[in-house]
Amino acid sequence: MKIRMPKIPMKWVWLVATLIVVIVGGFTWQDWFPATKAWVDRTAVSFRSGGGESHEGEAAGEADPHAGHDHAAHAGHDEATSLELSKQAIRNIGLSDETIRPIKLETFRRSITVPAVVVERPGRSRVQVATPMTGVVTHVHAVQGEAVEPGSLLFQIRLTHEDLVNAQTDFVRTLGELDVENREIARLEQVTRSGAVAGKVLLERQYSRDKLNANLGAQREALRLHGLSDDQVNQIERERRLLRELQIFTPSVDSHGEAELRLTQHVVQASFVQEDKPQHTDSEHTGPLILQDLAVHKGQSVNAGETLCILTDYDELFIEGLAFEQDIRQLRGASQNGWTVDAIIEQPGSESRVIEGLEIAYLANQVDATSRTLNFYVRLPNEVAKDRRSDGNRYVEWRYIPGQRMQLRVPVEEMPEQIVVPVEAVASEGAETFVFQQNGSHFDRVPVHVKYRDQYSAVIDNDGSLFPGDVIAMRGAHQMQMALKNKSGGGVDPHAGHNH
Numbered sequence: 001m002k003i004r005m006p007k008i009p010m011k012w013v014w015l016v017a018t019l020i021v022v023i024v025g026g027f028t029w030q031d032w033f034p035a036t037k038a039w040v041d042r043t044a045v046s047f048r049s050g051g052g053e054s055h056e057g058e059a060a061g062e063a064d065p066h067a068g069h070d071h072a073a074h075a076g077h078d079e080a081t082s083l084e085l086s087k088q089a090i091r092n093i094g095l096s097d098e099t100i101r102p103i104k105l106e107t108f109r110r111s112i113t114v115p116a117v118v119v120e121r122p123g124r125s126r127v128q129v130a131t132p133m134t135g136v137v138t139h140v141h142a143v144q145g146e147a148v149e150p151g152s153l154l155f156q157i158r159l160t161h162e163d164l165v166n167a168q169t170d171f172v173r174t175l176g177e178l179d180v181e182n183r184e185i186a187r188l189e190q191v192t193r194s195g196a197v198a199g200k201v202l203l204e205r206q207y208s209r210d211k212l213n214a215n216l217g218a219q220r221e222a223l224r225l226h227g228l229s230d231d232q233v234n235q236i237e238r239e240r241r242l243l244r245e246l247q248i249f250t251p252s253v254d255s256h257g258e259a260e261l262r263l264t265q266h267v268v269q270a271s272f273v274q275e276d277k278p279q280h281t282d283s284e285h286t287g288p289l290i291l292q293d294l295a296v297h298k299g300q301s302v303n304a305g306e307t308l309c310i311l312t313d314y315d316e317l318f319i320e321g322l323a324f325e326q327d328i329r330q331l332r333g334a335s336q337n338g339w340t341v342d343a344i345i346e347q348p349g350s351e352s353r354v355i356e357g358l359e360i361a362y363l364a365n366q367v368d369a370t371s372r373t374l375n376f377y378v379r380l381p382n383e384v385a386k387d388r389r390s391d392g393n394r395y396v397e398w399r400y401i402p403g404q405r406m407q408l409r410v411p412v413e414e415m416p417e418q419i420v421v422p423v424e425a426v427a428s429e430g431a432e433t434f435v436f437q438q439n440g441s442h443f444d445r446v447p448v449h450v451k452y453r454d455q456y457s458a459v460i461d462n463d464g465s466l467f468p469g470d471v472i473a474m475r476g477a478h479q480m481q482m483a484l485k486n487k488s489g490g491g492v493d494p495h496a497g498h499n500h
Contacts, residue, residue, distance in 0.1 A: 081445040083436070083484050093476030100438060102469050108418040108459050109339065109411030110452060112330065116321040116343070118380065118404040120312075125402075127253060127289065127311040129154065132227045133161040133246055137300045137308075147288035147387075147396040148311070150252040155296070155308055157246040164226045168242045171219040175237060178212045185209060250289060253313050287315035287384065288396050314398045318361065319343055319378040321408045325367060328374050330412035335360045341378050342409040355380075378408060409456070418451075419460040419468070426450060426458045427477035435460070436480050438471040443480060446472075 025032075085095075120126060135157035142154050159165065188202040223233050232243060293310040296302060321341075323331045334341075343355040364375040386397040426448075427434045433450050436443040449461040460466060473480065 080488055081484070082439070082442045083445070083480055083487070084442045085480070085483075089483075093479045095473055095476055099474040099476075100471060101474060102471050103419055103421065103460075103466060104468050105417045105462070106420055108415045108420045108452075108457065110413040110415065111342075111409045111411045111454065112327055113344070113455065114321050114323050114327070114408050114410065116319045116378075116406045116408045118400055118402050118406065119318050119320045119377075120314075120402050121316065121318050124253065125313055125317065126292075127251055127313065129248065129251065129308045129311060130305055131155075131157060131246070131248065131302050131308055132304060133157070133159055133164055134304050135159045135161060135246060135302060137296050137298055137302060138245070140294070140296065140298055142291050142294070142309070143393055144291055144294040145395060146291050147394045148250045148291055149288055150250050152250045153247060154250055154291075155248040157248065157302065159244055159246055160301075161226075161304065164223075165242065167219065167222050167226055168236060171216070171223060171233075171236060172240055172242065174212060174216050174219060175240060178209065178216060181205060181209045181212055248308065250311065253289070253315075287313070287382070288394070289313055290396065314382050314401065317380045317382055317400055317402065319358070319380050319406060319408060321376045321378060321410070322371070322373040323376060323410075325372050325374065327410075327412075328367075331374070331376060331410060332363065334410050334412060335363060335376075337414075339411045339414075341411075343378070343380070344407040344409060346405070346407070415452075415459065417462075419462055419466060421458055421460060421472070422474050423453060423456055423458050424475035425473060425477050426453070426460075427481035429481065434477065434481060435466070436473045436477055437466070438473065443473060445481070445484060 085093075090096075137155060138158050139156040140154075141156075142148055142152075148154070185202065185205050188197060188205055191197045192199055192202050220233055223236075224230075228236075228243070236243065289311040290313075291309055292312040295307050295309055302308070339360075340357045341360055343358055345353040345355070347353055358378045358380065361377045361379050363377075367374050380400055383399050384396055385399040386395075388395055421435065425435055427436075433448055434445045435448055437446050438444075446465055448465045449463060450458050451461050452459040466472070
């Protein structure tokens with residue numbers, strides 16, 4: 001007996017199949033949607049621009065599949081608005097793969113430009129090295145202009161500091177008296193047990209020992225106040241010899257340890273010092289220090305607190321901007337929004353160099369009464385431009401130095417989803433504004449509306465004249481416009497409605 005299955009209507013089959021496709025597509029859309037969108041965008045761009053294949057088809061006598069679309073000289077070449085450049089001409093106006101690229105939507109920040117100058121960071125860029133004790137300079141290990149690392153030996157000074165000598169002498173004398181007292185107490189303890197000496201005598205000696213220990217503790221603290229470390233004090237206690245030479249090492253910018261000063265009993269050779277120099281592992285500073293000003297020489301007598309040299313740390317500097325009084329509100333808005341600032345360096349005979357993405361450190365809290373400007377400061381990470389060695393010394397040249405003139409481009413308004421091109425990509429003639437779109441080996445002039453223009457960038461209205469993905473020339477628009485005018489002015493162009 002044959003059992004018949006009930007027949008399912010086709011409409012239910014299609015409904016279930018459609019539902020399954022929708023569910024699967026909803027769970028996997030992240031895998032297929034981006035690739036599909038990119039394919040659609042590429043197809044749309046190829047239909048708008050005609051692509052390089054259309055020119056090959058024309059050369060082969062094939063019909064242009066995009067000829068039916070009216071794209072104003074994109075499918076075909078209107079000789080009045082299309083320009084073909086030789087390889088030499090392309091190089092002459094500075095076009096390359098980097099300057100012929102597709103346009104895209106991006107966030108544009110309208111900005112103001114203010115004058116600025118590179119300055120040192122107060123309290124950070126300069127390190128003054130001074131001697132804490134009176135003495136005579138016996139050796140200078142660094143020369144002016146040399147780059148030195150934290151922990152390297154700078155000076156050796158023979159001490160003539162009377163207070164330190166007296167403090168060490170008293171400390172050693174007390175140590176000797178304490179040794180004598182301890183030996184006497186040890187003898188009396190044996191005699192007292194036999195009954196030959198009264199216990200009162202031993203007790204008096206123990207009191208004297210306690211007094212010497214108290215004096216010794218005070219003298220330890222006095223030596224620490226003179227600049228000695230615990231290791232140095234322990235060394236005096238262990239060897240019972242006075243320290244007579246002071247060694248001064250390059251300090252660390254980010255930390256200050258006891259190893260920056262070191263007292264020794266004898267002259268230490270430079271090679272030994274380099275092996276035994278203190279290490280500053282906790283320092284965040286990575287760049288070298290420059291010995292900017294050397295104030296002493298060998299054989300010179302120096303007093304406590306006298307400056308030996310000035311070290312400069314240019315690993316990070318400030319750019320001091322001078323904002324006008326009417327720009328204060330916009331400047332504070334940029335600081336509150338956390339917008340970054342661009343620094344522009346004018347270079348004679350070449351293009352300006354732009355340092356992007358700099359952070360605003362702080363704004364001054366007062367307006368200069370004379371210039372009526374508000375100072376604000378931008379962090380400038382520095383980099384080494386040249387590092388060389390000569391005669392055993394290291395010399396470093398920083399890329400940015402205090403006093404260098406710059407301009408700061410401060411954003412004041414944010415405009416999302418805009419077509420932004422360099423100002424060199426736009427050419428103007430009368431009321432018309434043009435860009436040049438690549439169409440195979442030609443460049444087609446496309447009229448556009450410029451919503452905003454400053455010294456560096458132009459914002460083009462997204463009104464359908466251009467689309468994201470269209471390839472245009474990012475510079476040389478003025479030269480191409482002049483070449484197009486010269487070509488049209490050479491004779492009557494049958495394709496042009498009029499001559500410009």
